[in-house]
Every structure is written in structure tokens, then in C-alpha cells.
Amino acid sequence: MTAVTPDQPSVAPAGDPSSSGTPVPGPATQPLAADVAPPKAGDVVAFTGSRPDPRYVDHREHVGFARAPFAARTWREYGYLWLAILLAPFAFTYGLFAVVFLVAMLVPVIGLVVAGWVVVGGRGWGSMYRSLARSALGVDVAAPAPYVRRRGFWSTLWSGIGDGTGWRAVLFLLVTFPLAIVSFVVSTVFLAVGLGGMTHWFWSRWLPLQQASDGSWHRGASFGTDWFVDTPVRQLGLVLVGLLFVFLWAQINRGFVQLFRALTVALLGPTLSSLRVADLEESRGRTVEDADAKLRRIERDLHDGTQARLVAVAMQLGEAKEQLATGGDPGEALDLVDLAHSSTKEALVELRELARGIHPPALDNGLAVALETLAARSPLPVTVDVDPEVEASGRLAPAVESIAYFCVAELVTNAVKHARATGVYVLVERQGSGRGARLRLRVRDDGQGGARVVQPGSDGQRSGLAGLAERVRSVDGSFELTSPVGGPTVVTVLLPVRV
Template structure:
């Protein structure tokens, strides 16, 4: 009966069990243990030198920069160690998030960010404790080639498992914290880009709309002034036209102000504001707002503009006969749901509008879910963190519960 051939390491990074017959995994582990000594010596010398020089010179101006440089270099050595473990031990460890250098604030804040880098410090610890372990693994493996050959595969596997544990424990990212740092860095970029886009939109609307009308108004009034004595009827006609321009300019300014932050939202909250925006939709909209208190102004504004843009999509693209807007709170989350009985087919990949909404909500730890099969109906659910009017997270509150989430 033929003995089964061992399979490569699976998703758990665990090689097949050791056995008396040597296989490729055993030889790779043996090579890793034999190279531990020279690699450990290099890492130990680097860590001791960087720490002693950086810490010893902290009383001077160059101490902290040298320590920061040493920690940054430790990240590079850690990346090489992860690659070696991946190639020889089959350990698949995610790369830590890049060092979050501050984009503003000057040299010293960025330097301090590098000095307190947890990835660099864990790599230093790894290099310091690896030297005695490297000496032990090198000695046992080398001498075992002539003494422990029948059981060397099992000894090698046991020592390699210790190496795997050290790599996972000290060279893997501290998932929650570092993932959160990466998310916040990305979210900050989204917020900055969104704010810049909003400023450009306001500037464009002012330049192309109200400003152009006011220029025409000034020119019309100037011509009317010149004709006032010689041709009163023509002057009166020009003043009438100027009056019409004033009305249009005022309307455009009101629309622009409403697009920045509507007064009804500030004065009366989401219920009145969403009722107002739904009245401008080309489809009959039923609005239900079930909130015992108002959220923080920032959350309230995001909720309003999210529903407003979704209702614009309903007007432009859905070909629906009716739509509903529901807003409620469940625990520490604010939920918005917009439904329509239109043709469906909406998705985050269908254009920049939906994707932009998803990015804006993601920047404040929100969620954006689209369920819109071809033929309809379409249900869009948005979820935001609840913050009270003081801006702090509130405790749990009774609510309707979270909706079932559809396709993102």
C-alpha cells in the first residue's frame, strides 16, 4: 500500500505532521534553524547598537532622531524575518500598517510618532531574545545531524513551532490597533477630499450662478440709470428685468445655503428637514422619523444629506411610483432606510454618487448597504454612530433593532 504524500501547509500555516521519513518541510525547517544563528547575531548587534546609541544620546538633540531611525530600520529587518519565515516555515503573517507619519504639525510630532512605534519596539524585542534561541537551535540541529538522526525530524519540528510562535507573537501586527490606525488614515483622506470637493462646488455655484446674475443686474441698472431721463419707458422695462434677476439671484443663494446646511434642519431637526426635502422629490415620499432626541449636529447633517442625495437618485433614475424614508435609532446607531418601487439595478459600482455616499459614511464609522435587484425594488440602508448633542457617544436606548443587511 502506497504511503500518502504529505500536502503543503494549509490556511492555518501548519505543515503536515513530522515523521521518520524526511520531507521538504523538514529540510526547510532545518535550514531555517541553521540560519537562525547568523541572522540572530546580525539582529542582536543592530538592536543593541541602535538602542544604546539612541538612548545614550537622548540628552542631546540627535538622540531621539537616531532612536527613531533605529526603530524604522527595525521595521525593515522585521519585514525580512517575516519573508524568511514565510519561505521556510510557511508562516503567513500580514505586514503591519505603515508608520502613520503626520502630514502636518512639524518635525517633532512626526519624530515622536516614530519613537513610540509599537511595531519597531516589538521587533527590537524579537531580535534581542532571538540570539540565545538562535544559538540553541543552531547547536541542537547541527549536532543532531550525527547524533539524533532517527528522531531529528520531530526535534526540528518542535523547535520550528517555537519559531513560528515567536514570529506570530512579535512580528505580526497588533490587529485591532494597527488596522484601526490604517482605517483612520484612510478616513481622514476621504474627509479632506470631500471637504475640498464641497468647497469647489460652492465656489463654482457662486461663480456661475448668483455672481453672474448680480453682474448682469449691475449692468442692467447702470443702463436703466442712463435712460431714465431720455427714455423713461425703456428704463422702467430695464428695472423690471433687473427685479426679475434679483429674484433669481436670491433663489439661487437660498438653494446654495440650503445645500450647505438647511435652516430647517438646525431649527427643527431631521423630521421637518426630511419632510421638506421629500416634498421636492418627483415621486410621492412617506417619511417616518422615530427619534426621541436629536443626534449631534454633525451626524444629523450627514443623515440629512444622505437621504437628500438618495431621493435625488429616486427622482432621476428609479422610475418609481412611491418611496419611503425611515429613520430610527437602535442602541448606539442611527439607521436610515430609503425604499422605492422602481426598476432597481442600483449599485456602488454604478457611478460616483453611491460610492461617494459609502465613502462619506465610512469616514465616520458608518455603513452603507444597497439591495437593488434588477426589476426592483431598491432598499438602501445607511448606518451611523449615534452621538448626542454634546458630541459624546450615548448609552443604549430602546429602538427597533438593526435591519437585515443586504448586498454592500
């Protein structure tokens, strides 16, 4: 690997320090910007660990086996089974009617419009079941894309009978009918047997007397012809059996509810492909906005900075020319020329920085060279490790190189300005091969931590990390942030090698 360290590094260069749980000591200061503030309710934070399913949010609390029969969650789930069995006949009837009515209307085409609206009406059932899942099961399932009615008779016809969301809702109504019956009956039987066995010692006194084969009389539950639960030992045994059934009921109840939950997510939520399309559309919109904002910023910098400075240079040279033409003081003219010369050099520096912000010239020689140059120019010690395999199989796509470079540049800037870090470690490596190859960046600083991604608010402003995340998503990459308060902050970016 290629390692570049501008000064004595405060982060160990060997290996990936981000895998170590011991941060390098750094100054303890308060956050200075939104990027390094403690997370608050409502903030959108980059995911850490495995990526969650984007179709739902699970608000359920963890309940152990011993506490399950007494947990409010278990009884809410049992209440869901009651609601499911009450709604199941009506839901099944609607689903069956949607299928039968569509088949019946195939000949009179005009009836297909009504059949289409029946299919679309399944969305209403889906919305109701999602609400039940949210309140009773603690699972907030995202709503699918709304139905859009197209113009024209045939467009309206096919958009209705071809509504995938409506058909998936109809399938849910048909599939959950037998599940509702079986789950309610089995769960209720286990609960009734459990509670009955636990309280048999109390209510068995009101049972009618039964005669055994030997002529003796007994009062209590009978198993077979001559075995009755009417002694203290047998009563205690039945209490234990009833208690076992109650604990089993909680697990069986949870299992059936898990099936309902899975069907709700799979059939009543958005499909992964539709979420993918929506995500790409949002990412594309953000990318266009970022590009427009960058052009406006360049125009503003040129107008307010470089252009104003060049106008001043022109005025200074004009004044010097006038001095010389009218026989004025040559020393004064020389001072004006010298001032114009200094202003010209400052303008060139501004133009060079502006061009570097658009496309760093060092990227023309590859990502490794560009990152080495970035590390050398950083006011903070930066250690860069670049796996030779990154460019051994050919240059990366220009867009990928640019995004990777600006990700590292932004993260190093954050470490300098906000995190109060004393060192940064950058690891760049290639994962996989062929079309599925990915470029992995890992940037770690030993600062104060507490970084978070702030999405645009009402004023349209957002943090630099949010901009990085959007930029990474624009090429189907992933952005992962881990930043506990106190540090260290570790950002992992995965980018496709080819766009």
C-alpha cells in the first residue's frame, strides 16, 4: 500500500485504525457545527451496521420468554388476532368479489372499468391493515406509491385492472382469511386451556359429581374414566400444566402474528423496486440541485472575487498608464504597477483554488496521487493507505474518482474544523472483481465524535455530510457513519468501480 504522512502521525499507520476501539486522545471541546452535534429526535442519521429493510420501521420492544405472557405487547398482538378474525369474512368476501367480478366483466368491456375500481379499492383495505399493524403490532409499514388515474378511457381501464398495489392487497385479503381462522382458534385454545388449568382448583367445586367405575364419586376434571383431578397434588400438577400452556400460548401467538406481520410488509407495503425507483429519483433531484448550487457558487465567486480583483488591476494599470503619459511621478506609477502585479497574483491563486474545487488537477494522475496531494496540503496529519489493487485493474470511472476525492476532502475538512481531531487515517481498497467490484473508503479521525447527518430543513440548508451521502447515492453507493460521542468518527463509503 502507498502511505503518505505529512507530519508525525497521531494515528497508527499500520493496519486500519478504525478497527481498533481505542481512540487517540484529543482535546475535549464542544461541537462547533451541525455536523458534530448530538443526535436529536427527528434527525436522519446515516445507518450503521447492516442496512435495515426500508419498507417498515419496527417499534416493538424485546420481550423474553419468561416475561412474554405478562407483556403488554403479547396482549396487543392477541387483540390483533381478534380484530383479524372479525374482519376476515368481510375482507375475504371483497377479495373474492374482486376476482370473480373481473372474470365476469371480461366480455362486456365497459364493466372492466368498474372492476378496475374494485381492484383499486383494495388499497383502502391495505391502508386499514397497515394502521392495525402500526397500532397493535408496533410495525410502521410504509405506504406504497399512490394511485394515479391516467387520462383516456383505455388508459384508465388498464391502470385500474393492472394496479399492482391493489392486486397485492386483494391477495392479502384472500391469504389471511384461513390464517386468521387458524391463528385465532389455536391461540385461543392454548390460552383457554392454560388459564383453565391454572384456575381449576377454584371453579372445579361447581362441577357436577361423576361416578368412577368402582362406584366412588368425584368432582373435578376427568381424564379417561377413572382419573379425576380432585386431590391437592393433582390440582397442583394441573396448575403447572396450565402455566406451561400459557407460556406456550405467548410463543404461538407471537409466531402467528409474525406471519401476519410478514404478509403485511410483503403485500401491503411498497415493493423494493418501487422504493429503488423513488430513491433514484430523489437522488437525481438532489444531484441536479447540488450541481445548480455549485454553478451559482462558482458564478458568485468569480463575480465577487476574481472579477472584482481584475477590475481593480485594470484600474490600477490605467492609472499608472495615465501617470506615465502625462509625465507624472514614475515612482507613483511603479507603485501602481507593483500593486496591480500583486493583485494579479492573488487573482491567479483564487482561480487556481476555484479550478481545484471543480476538478483537482492531481486527479488526472489517478486517485492515489490526488489523495497524496490532499494529505500533503492538509493542516492536520493525514495518513493515506491506498491498496495497489485499486488502480492495478485499470483506472476508475472519472465520476467515482471525483466523488471519492471530494468525500475524503470534506471529511478531512470536518475533522479540522469541527471534530478537533489530531489525526486522520484514510484507507482505500478495492473489493470484489468484474462488474460487481466496489471501491471502499474508510476515513477515521480521533476527534470528539457526535457527528450526524442533517437533512435539509425548512430553509433548505443541510450539513456537508448530507451532501456527501447524496453524492454517494447518485452513483448507487452507500454511506455509513459511526460517531459515538467522545469519538472516534468512522465513515465508510462504498462506490461502484464503474458507473
